[in-house]
Amino acid sequence: MAKSQRTILMLGAGIEQVYAIKLAKKKGLYVIAVDKNPGAPGFNFADESYPISTRDIDGLRKFIGKYKKRKISGVMTMASDIPLSVAILAKEIGSPSISLEVAELASDKLKMKRHLKKKGVPLPWFCEIDSLSQLEKSVKERGYPLVLKPVDNSGARGVIKLTPKVDLAWAYHFSRSYSRCGKLILEEFLEGPQISTEGVMWQGRFYITGFSDRNYSKLEEFSPFMVEDGGSIPSSLSKKETEEVNTVFEEAVRALGIDIGPAKGDMVLTKDGAKVIEIAARLSGGNFCDVKVPLSTGVDIVDVVMDISIGDPPDLKKFIPTKNLGVAERFFFPPAGKIKRIKGLERLADIDWVKKFTLYYRPGDTLPPLTDHTGRAGSVVTVGENVKQAIERAETVVRDIVRFEVEKL
Ligand SMILES: Nc1ncnc2c1ncn2[C@@H]1O[C@H](COP(=O)(O)OP(=O)(O)OP(=O)(O)O)[C@@H](O)[C@H]1O
Ligand SMILES: [Mg+2]
Structure with missing residues (x-):
């Protein structure tokens, strides 16, 4: 191993981080990975692996304090919502990161919304809920529809x-x-198209790299749970609408104080303009920044964020799209129960427009009743000449090609 080989600490080595670990190796970095799961798949690709939880800040700090073998140049994660772990460790090793205060704001939906409200960023109405009687009172005062959620999941x-x-x-x-932490937040339900956005802050400029329509067509069917059924790129919004969403996204990212690195937005374009559901101070998960955006535009912000994390100036050319393909993702929603067989998988291998197929549950596993995104059985990502074709293809796979046989609960 060359002496000059630099080292990155990867927080998390689950399926959501494998891409970043492999990319780091491709970029010639030495990778130390930590994950609470000793069998984490990313450990197979890292140079050193340690079974430490990415949320165990004391444990991570101790590890960093004792680790003398190599100088660590930077720390990062993807998908995992642990901005505080990343910021604290970056501070310890002296690598670039957002401040601890900003990471803390980004870790709590209530703190974040209060801060954004003070700064005048467009948001849904919201309040803190700490008892059932308070929930009943607030619902009476505000009227339906509303959204209730934990502040920190x-x-x-x-x-x-x-x-x-x-x-x-x-x-x-x-x-x-x-x-x-036991706290909940109650919000006005925002009507309108839902959009996922993503970008990187670098030297005072915010580069927006991801912009995707989210598909909530099954909202009624899954009610009262809010489960997304994939999304598509490019968005069906007009140029003007896209700019409106991006302006509010960037305004929120700046208001939050994210002055370096990634930010991900959950946005809604309401009849009163674009509003923010939340801003995460991290790279997205769910195939967004590592699969769907690169397939559609050729831009890979994981690469850029990795450079920034280890203190290298990113190559700004990497933000320029090199193509414009339609990309769609749809999920599998078989009924809850024991999966006996999954038919049709072998056909996917021969279809060149199927770019990624993921199963979260396998034959023999019991699929829980669907209450959130972790209960989705799997997904397929497709490309097309345009977004309409990509969506039709993804829907064909889910409807006609792959069949789950389930022994219902
Ligand atoms: N007030 C709201 N109005 C309309 N839709 C909402 C509202 N709150 C949440 N949603 C929808 O539900 C999704 C999940 O909510 P939220 O992002 O707050 O939770 P989460 O647990 O962080 O989920 P995720 O990790 O998927 O972002 C949002 O991304 C958005 O699509
Ligand atoms: Mg969210």
């Missing part, structure tokens, strides 16, 4: 759309069971 865990049909006591306890 992700993957739509515990996120419930409140309508007159939903029992408030059930909703309160259900959502609370997903809150690490």
